[in-house]
Amino acid sequence: MSSKYLKAKVASNEKIAEGIYRMVVEGDYSANPGQFYMLRAWGVEPFLSRPISIHGITDAGIEFLYEVRGTGTEIFSKLKAGDELELLGPVGNGFDLETIKGKVAVVVGGIGIAPMYEVMKHIKDSTVDFYAGFRDEVYSVDYMKEYADNVIISTESGSVGHKGYVVEQLDASKYDYILSCGPTPMMKVVKEMGEKVGTPVYVSLESHMACGVGACLGCTCNTKKGKERVCKEGPVFLGEDVSLDD
Amino acid sequence: MSSKYLKAKVASNEKIAEGIYRMVVEGDYSANPGQFYMLRAWGVEPFLSRPISIHGITDAGIEFLYEVRGTGTEIFSKLKAGDELELLGPVGNGFDLETIKGKVAVVVGGIGIAPMYEVMKHIKDSTVDFYAGFRDEVYSVDYMKEYADNVIISTESGSVGHKGYVVEQLDASKYDYILSCGPTPMMKVVKEMGEKVGTPVYVSLESHMACGVGACLGCTCNTKKGKERVCKEGPVFLGEDVSLDD
Amino acid sequence: MTSLKVNINGVDFKNPVIAASGTFGFGEEYSEYFDVSRIGGISSKGLTINPKAGNEGRRLHEVTGGLINSIGLQNPGIDEFIELEIPKMRSLNTVILANMGGGTMDDYLAGASKLDKADVDIIELNISCPNVKSGGMAFGIKSCVAHEVVSEVRKVTKKPLMVKLSPNAEDIVEMAVKCREAGADSLSLVNTFKAMAIDINKRKPVFRNIFAGLSGACIKPMALRMTYEVAGAVDIPVIGMGGIMNAEDAIEFIMAGATAVQVGSANFVKPDIMLDIIDGMEAFMKREGIKSIDEIRGIARG
Amino acid sequence: MTSLKVNINGVDFKNPVIAASGTFGFGEEYSEYFDVSRIGGISSKGLTINPKAGNEGRRLHEVTGGLINSIGLQNPGIDEFIELEIPKMRSLNTVILANMGGGTMDDYLAGASKLDKADVDIIELNISCPNVKSGGMAFGIKSCVAHEVVSEVRKVTKKPLMVKLSPNAEDIVEMAVKCREAGADSLSLVNTFKAMAIDINKRKPVFRNIFAGLSGACIKPMALRMTYEVAGAVDIPVIGMGGIMNAEDAIEFIMAGATAVQVGSANFVKPDIMLDIIDGMEAFMKREGIKSIDEIRGIARG
Ligand SMILES: Cc1cc2nc3c(=O)[nH]c(=O)nc-3n(C[C@H](O)[C@H](O)[C@H](O)COP(=O)(O)OP(=O)(O)OC[C@H]3O[C@@H](n4cnc5c(N)ncnc54)[C@H](O)[C@@H]3O)c2cc1C
Ligand SMILES: Cc1cc2nc3c(=O)[nH]c(=O)nc-3n(C[C@H](O)[C@H](O)[C@H](O)COP(=O)(O)OP(=O)(O)OC[C@H]3O[C@@H](n4cnc5c(N)ncnc54)[C@H](O)[C@@H]3O)c2cc1C
Ligand SMILES: Cc1cc2nc3c(=O)[nH]c(=O)nc-3n(C[C@H](O)[C@H](O)[C@H](O)COP(=O)(O)O)c2cc1C
Ligand SMILES: Cc1cc2nc3c(=O)[nH]c(=O)nc-3n(C[C@H](O)[C@H](O)[C@H](O)COP(=O)(O)O)c2cc1C
Ligand code: FES
């Protein structure tokens, strides 16, 4: 699980929903679920590399699931098989899957689904309920089912599953652990629900990053222990340890 | 021949020699031979568009012949059929082909050959001797022959034709007009040879450009009339009117 | 109805997007490429009392996110501008700013006196020019020097006087305050940043004058900061510029407190980029339910 | 034999490529990615006498050709640096520069006294820090203020004292001269440029402190100019930085007169970019038949 800086070839890059792509990159990878890579497929512009979670690791290589938001992800979306990508990683801590056992809820919103495929794959001796919320179009859930005991879908538009927010479906007291990734307001609700009933909640945070390796202190968040680096001590934090206020 | 800013699709882009590419861009074009376009196939980086001469205009579109020198031409070289290109032009004056008649010598060095295909195509009622010098590899001469009465090749390496510089083959006194494009030191020699025997020499200059339309005054050269813009009054100048000193 | 109209020193602008001096000629060159009457105004290329040939040698050098230029104020002189260019500019049907430079106080005064009687809407006084008397340090570096030039020029013209600040000023806020005290009706900023490049193969500076002016996207974060600071320090209109490439950039300058913006180097990236900027600003305002640009001017100042 | 070796204030460097403060941590983070012992030196993240939590809110914002940062000198304090970090840094087997900041004169003096006895090779004094007493204007803006700090710090340490200049100085040349007069053994420049960004959707500045520091490729042409000017004004070693992305950039700084260079934001683009720069400089020198970097230092100055 040592980190490296490497160049690798894109094996495939397909659009799986509106603005959502799944890219497979060739090579031999090993990482802790929940870790991420700093990706780059350009020269100096845009200046910074982009943090993208590990979606899956297979014999064919590593998979990333990403949403097109701006310049960087737009460039990713245009990569074709054979194009080169620079990867720095795996970085960050990932989930502590030795501890997380029993009845587990995985709660994601939108592209927050990205890291959870690899995570669920590695949760052992547990039952996993997978709660996924989307604005309208549902993606990736089909193959996520592989590792989930139950799948509960919500959409804001009501196009699939429960009409409304994902958290409306969740009863935190039923679980030993809750793992969450998605928009901050959603994770805040999940964290609070867990705290109310004493269920530990792990959240995977986002932050603007420059170095990705813990050197620049640009990505810090507020934790009980003071400022911690999302790229190094995170992106996964125990909900009660971390502040989700801006 | 009005100038426009447009987007067009690359029809083809092939390597024809080491570091030399010929690109065809779709659309309907008309221009004065010797004019050029400001080309762009990227966002803000590199910041400026690149001046590239019209190599040929056909029913299929417009042809550019270019040498990979740095970032911009490198990006051009990677364009594939269907990719988009931004074109501003045609700009500049081009050659005055109403005047240029009789016994004409066209003298080029390296990629200076680019504008001359379209130029020779349009020289009427004349005999055209085409002198082309290369470092080593010879390109484009095959189809240039179409419009030339005689083709005289020189290479510095001696791989094809005369071993040495192209100007060593030229007897300026034999011609009514000489047209030249290539490295400045070469054009300087041609200009001086013409001046010695009273043969008018037209040179096509290069200069660093920003706007390409005559607005920024960044591309000026020294002429008898003072500073003139290579992108507007040029790139073609009468040799005796223009200074080729840096 | 969304309105982009602004008024600067009594002059009405269709919209707050003005072509920056030196990047747009006298407007004619670009009129082949788009309907120039749609932009808010044009600041002429920098004018001097006598015609100027400009600098020798390389004049342009590209850098990451922009370019360095060493044009050296090449221009036909104010007389020819008045005689030949103004009539053509007027036919472009937009506001005319006459950008004027000088090497001595006398140059400035002679130029301003002539422009005062000419058919231009605003005089934009470029104080980034090297001061012949003080060994070439620009008028726009020390506030006291700028104060003197602006005061004197103020006396010879009743036209709206916009003073264009140099980002190389020792203290841009003090500079703004002094220029306002000296009688400026409005301020525009920033001019180019003092910069240089070296040709490592030739082992010498790219430009004959060694130093030259940096512009383009690369300077935006600093230009925006200066605009924010200056807009907070004076009560006259501030026109922001420096690296504006799109509508979002322009809106940032407005939210920092600018009354209008100028667009320079971006014109080299796309000849009709100012139309994209105008349209983009309008689209943003519609989306956000903003009726007049006044609603968002300076809003980021809290 | 091509040699990249340089000596600064009696300290030997394998090569003139030093990691810039705040972009390279204490070196450990990057040692996973490449052999850090190959670089010339490491300037530690900015240290203060007491531990600092740094700034709240957004700390980074990307811009064309670079980034704006508002880290706010987060660091564990000089005591912890001495106890825990120096031993680890030493094991990286390269020159250690301790970059030190402060909010008051006392902070600087207390910090310098401690570092004087610590196992660091050079103290790099960061005078871009806001001066608590003078309403937050940085020590590095007015030469007289900088002169005072440097003089006092000079008294409490015998270590080589490198003063890191701010590009926001009113007059960078005067600043350099004053710092040298005050006892600086060498100068490094530039720190980040004062800049800002506005989030147009939130209608407010991106950073809590409104202003923050710009770095990266976008600042290179200005940083190079300042290095050229400063190297011409003082007779002590000048260490250039600001937007160095590759060997060509580094060579430009050397030809402008820099003894060595520092590389900051480029580390974010490619973790081992400093090795590319070192290798590229060596290749250039071989190609051009240059035996020692001294042969080209300042050569562009003519
Ligand atoms: C640890 C981590 C893991 C992530 N995993 C994924 C993933 O698996 N799939 C996915 O689609 N997205 C993921 N993201 C978010 C992703 O990094 C951003 O959407 C992306 O950087 C946006 O870049 P852009 O150029 O498309 O957008 P722009 O808006 O053009 O980006 C501008 C700048 O902001 C930064 N930025 C913008 N949004 C964010 C954000 N939300 N978080 C951090 N930086 C941001 C960019 O890095 C860049 O510096 C992750 C973020 C983090 C921190
Ligand atoms: C009127 C005109 C017509 C031209 N026609 C052709 C042609 O048909 N085919 C061809 O291969 N080349 C042509 N050139 C040269 C071509 O424009 C340059 O080779 C090209 O701009 C280099 O860009 P780059 O990004 O690859 O190199 P870089 O070195 O990365 O360019 C850096 C900067 O220098 C400028 N630049 C570099 N070299 C030159 C140069 N010699 N002249 C002007 N600007 C330069 C670039 O525009 C850019 O601003 C022409 C130049 C001019 C002025
Ligand atoms: C090629 C060029 C020529 C310029 N000439 C002038 C000038 O004559 N007078 C002037 O006040 N500013 C001049 N400028 C500065 C611009 O008007 C503008 O202030 C600066 O470029 C910053 O804006 P930008 O980043 O949008 O280009 C010139 C800029 C460029 C690039
Ligand atoms: C994230 C970040 C943190 C920085 N922290 C410090 C610091 O603590 N002390 C300091 O003197 N300079 C600091 N700097 C400035 C750099 O050392 C350097 O002077 C500046 O970034 C310009 O160089 P560059 O363009 O190569 O990054 C920091 C820069 C960045 C980007
Ligand atoms: S991104 Fe640099 S410390 Fe996290």
Ligand code: FES
């Ligand atoms: S490139 Fe602008 S005038 Fe020629």
